[in-house]
Amino acid sequence: MADTEPALCRSCGHDGLQTFLSLGKTPLADALVTEEQLTEEEAVFPLDVAFCPECALVQILGDVPPEMLFVDNYLYFSSFSDHLLAHSRDHALGLIERLDLGPDSLVVEIASNDGYLLRNFVEHGIPVLGIEPAPDQADAAETAGIPTRREFFGIELARELVESGQKADVIIANNVMAHVPDLNGFVAGMAHLLEDDGVITVENPSVDELVERCAFDTIYHEHHCYFSCLSVSALAARHGLSLNRVDSFPDLHGGTLRWSLGKKHEPHVSVARHVDAETEAGVGGYAYYEHFADEVNRVERDLRALLEGLKADGATIAAYGAAAKGATLVNVVGIGTDLVDFVVDRNTHKQGRYMPGTHLPIRPVEALLEEQPDYVLLLAWNFAEEIRNQQAEYERRGGRFIVPVPTPEVLS
Ligand SMILES: [Zn+2]
The missing domain is CATH 3.40.50.150 (Vaccinia Virus protein VP39)
Structure with a gap:
């Protein structure tokens, strides 16, 4: 779709969509990178979010060519x-x-x-x-x-x-x-x-x-x-x-x-x-989402400051969860190998690959006990309880988890 055409609501067809959040240009969140692809340039697309005042649907603007979607999306069981x-x-x-x-x-x-x-x-x-x-x-x-x-x-x-x-x-x-x-x-x-x-x-x-x-x-x-x-x-x-x-x-x-x-x-x-x-x-109203955008900016700023502070103190940091949401978070916040050494994931299909954009390497979860990083950023924060139960030994040895949202903090 050309930039000059007004985006129509995906549900009701209304032509007055109201944009409330721009997350910059990011690579496709499911497009994990292989070793061979590390030197290739990745495609990035704008990630802008809008509200439809007519039917209340929240949606992203613009279309990624459909043949590019779902390509590497087949790794989730x-x-x-x-x-x-x-x-x-x-x-x-x-x-x-x-x-x-x-x-x-x-x-x-x-x-x-x-x-x-x-x-x-x-x-x-x-x-x-x-x-x-x-x-x-x-x-x-x-x-x-x-x-x-x-x-x-x-x-x-x-x-x-x-x-x-x-x-x-x-x-x-x-x-x-x-x-x-x-x-x-x-x-x-x-x-x-x-x-x-x-x-x-x-x-x-x-x-x-x-x-x-x-x-x-x-x-x-x-x-x-x-x-x-x-x-x-x-x-x-x-x-x-x-x-x-x-x-x-x-x-x-x-x-x-x-x-x-x-x-x-x-x-x-x-x-x-x-x-x-x-x-x-x-x-059902625009103001709700406008406020949300301010909150997003706050979390981005605070999470970066937290990680940079820990790193400045000499801490080692890993992350948990190489899913699409994890890829979005590290790309929007700008978390590269300067802050996080690697990401672990249970999914064997993802191990050995790299996160899109920031190229954090993906390793098996066993790496948490092998390396015992001081902190683990929970990219899969929606499974926090399950992961903490599975990784009780990591915490017992003194490791600490960090949740990124709604407020970045170290879990005690
Ligand atoms: Zn609509």
Whole structure:
């Protein structure tokens, strides 16, 4: 898109988007760098965030060429997180009971990854279909007995499934709707595929949790949109869907909401409760986001000062979590090998590579006990409790963790 064209809202098409935050030009957050690529120049793209006064959707401006996205995005296996597995199991068992699912039902999951969630339905004899374009994850799912379509989901695939006689009683879309370039095509596809009495559940980190936690590191090019109950409700209504229930999971991915949508208008009390709370907090107005931008600038400044101070005192610092949010944080704040020696990650697919932009090397988590750095910056702060439990020995030997947001501080 040329700079001179006004950006249109990805949801409602409004042409008066209001920009509130610019995080500079950063490389794609998932584009980990190999040893051979270290000397090559990396592509960088502006990261500007805007609010739609018409439908309340928060979104990034500009488009990265789609062929550049998802290229190296295939390194995330859901089954690496214990917390996520437990959360998914609870969700599946809850749906089976609430909707009385059985051998005649069909559960479709979009972005089904390695089958971490659908396997809970398979165990109960409930037919499932996974939709997952990432080849390694789709392979892992098929091996686990999860039928998987290796495609991106949209209205075309929905039409094809319906024509072949498949309609879904449940459609689950966790942490995918923010990644979709064609938001309306995606929701139209879900509506088309859904049985009249079916239920869609969509989970995403909510924009008010993002603001409250100052989680600017969850803003990156692969995340086109940042949702609230207000914006989801408007988006769903455009496709004949009603927001019927809202569940909140404050400890998942830094504060996740689950929106349940259906073709019948039968809102649970949780909908009004959440919408009212959002309205009261100001989620539907520009000023809320303007204030957030000031907070982001404060965290950037304070985190840099904290790390530079520790370094000046002779401390060694490592980091934990080579995920996209970690890459965003180190690039926006400007944390290179002058401050942090290396990043550790449990994901074996990432080890041996380098963070995009700042080129921090990625090592196995065992490196924390081998090197015993004085401090570890928790880039994966959303898994702080899980990581501290796993790394109790590191802390016992005197190591200290640093959380970057909402206020940079050393954990005691
Ligand atoms: Zn809009």
